[in-house]
Amino acid sequence: MGREKIIKIFIIFALALILVIFFFTFAKKLENKKKTEKIIEESYSSNILKNVNYASKDTKGNEYIINALQGEIDLQNTNIIYLTDVSALIILENSKKITITSNYGKYNINNYDTIFNENIKINYEKNQITGEYLDFSFDRNSLIISRNVIYTNEENILNADVIEMDINTKDTKVFMYSANEKVNIKSKN
Numbered sequence: 001m002g003r004e005k006i007i008k009i010f011i012i013f014a015l016a017l018i019l020v021i022f023f024f025t026f027a028k029k030l031e032n033k034k035k036t037e038k039i040i041e042e043s044y045s046s047n048i049l050k051n052v053n054y055a056s057k058d059t060k061g062n063e064y065i066i067n068a069l070q071g072e073i074d075l076q077n078t079n080i081i082y083l084t085d086v087s088a089l090i091i092l093e094n095s096k097k098i099t100i101t102s103n104y105g106k107y108n109i110n111n112y113d114t115i116f117n118e119n120i121k122i123n124y125e126k127n128q129i130t131g132e133y134l135d136f137s138f139d140r141n142s143l144i145i146s147r148n149v150i151y152t153n154e155e156n157i158l159n160a161d162v163i164e165m166d167i168n169t170k171d172t173k174v175f176m177y178s179a180n181e182k183v184n185i186k187s188k189n
Helices: 003-045
Strands: 048-057 063-073 080-091 097-108 114-124 127-137 142-152 156-166 172-175 184-187
Touching: 048 080, 063 097, 080 114, 097 127, 114 142
Parallel strands: none
Antiparallel strands: 048 063, 063 080, 080 097, 097 114, 114 127, 127 142, 142 156, 156 172, 156 184
């Protein structure tokens, strides 16, 4: 065998060895990446809850029931749950029921405070309030709805920036952010 032939065989063997080493190294890295992605996906999906339901009652006898199609526990603060397709029922002692629905919510399991977002509808007796942001708190005894607020009852339609209600006394404040703007009230009749 000639020297050139030995060199060619050695080069082919070396290239084949390099390709095999590269292939196994690449395959191992790809396998490790898939395992890491699977672990991340499992840990991420492990904090997802389906058909969420929380019920609470305060010392005054007020009840608060919140349901959601899905909830996700905040990994930084496990007392916070982010909700999707939310409905809530507030049953106040010696009063009518208040129902709330929204696309999203942020619920604190310690104090029951809830932030509702997007397509909010509040129904109370023959009144309906819609808006985009609602801050509900038993601690403050308040319900504050803002952003594109429309209040409707049998007689009137009211447009405002903010409606704030004391949930115990039902005292309500309606106002605009700017002093130059006025709350708009239209009669249905």
